[in-house]
Amino acid sequence: xxxxxxxxxxxxxxxxxxxxxxxxxxxxxxxxxxxxxxxxxxxxxxxxxxxxxxxxxxxxxxxxxxxxxxxxxxxxxxxxxxxxxxxxxxxxxxxxxxxxxxxxxxxxxxxxxxxxxxxxxxxxxxxxxxxxxxxxxxxxxxxxxxxxxxxxxxxxxxxxxxxxxxxxxxxxxxxxxxxxxxxxxxxxxxxxxxxxxxxxxxxxx
Ligand code: SF4
Numbered sequence: 001x002x003x004x005x006x007x008x009x010x011x012x013x014x015x016x017x018x019x020x021x022x023x024x025x026x027x028x029x030x031x032x033x034x035x036x037x038x039x040x041x042x043x044x045x046x047x048x049x050x051x052x053x054x055x056x057x058x059x060x061x062x063x064x065x066x067x068x069x070x071x072x073x074x075x076x077x078x079x080x081x082x083x084x085x086x087x088x089x090x091x092x093x094x095x096x097x098x099x100x101x102x103x104x105x106x107x108x109x110x111x112x113x114x115x116x117x118x119x120x121x122x123x124x125x126x127x128x129x130x131x132x133x134x135x136x137x138x139x140x141x142x143x144x145x146x147x148x149x150x151x152x153x154x155x156x157x158x159x160x161x162x163x164x165x166x167x168x169x170x171x172x173x174x175x176x177x178x179x180x181x182x183x184x185x186x187x188x189x190x191x192x193x194x195x196x197x198x199x200x201x202x203x204x205x
Pocket of ligand 1: 018019020021022024165166167168169171172173175176177178181182183
């Protein structure tokens with residue numbers, strides 16, 4: 001029996017954004033909401049309803065469970081659209097695009113659907129609520145390989161249970177873990193002194 005941990009599809013986006021964020025959520029089971037995530041949860045209500053519908057010639061199935069035995073993945077698609085013989089996963093994001101992080105998550109959903117339904121899926125869509133735009137994402141061989149590589153890295157992260165160093169860069173100001181992660185403090189080479197002087201004794205060095 002394969003004892004490798006099953007990876008949640010959502011972990012791919014977390015890891016692609018910041019490996020430390022992924023470890024906090026998926027190794028340490030920490031969760032924290034900020035205004036961005038709270039807004040995202042509210043905006044997701046319709047998707048989470050699981051109500052399927054017919055929209056402009058497309059059949060839209062919502063909240064569809066996904067898995068891949070080959071990759072050891074499980075999760076859920078916000079929506080799966082069926083147009084004739086073609087199947088496309090659709091992901092809803094309340095905000096704006098952050099590089100390819102969501103593309104990787106969507107591609108992982110496509111890999112699951114391909115295995116589950118024994119089909120080929122060449123593209124899917126991400127709806128961004130910020131600009132109110134639907135973006136087509138092509139599932140190139142490069143994107144597919146990147147997904148598989150990240151899944152492997154997440155699996156190693158879970159097995160070793162190591163918390164990566166904080167990159168402490170522009171990603172942090174948008175991150176819901178800012179107050180737990182303390183990136184400025186934990187990325188410092190003099191982190192113990194810094195902790196004692198700034199947080200415990202309340203003075204600058
Ligand atoms: S605060 Fe920064 S380093 Fe910490 S988890 Fe978030 S993005 Fe990563």
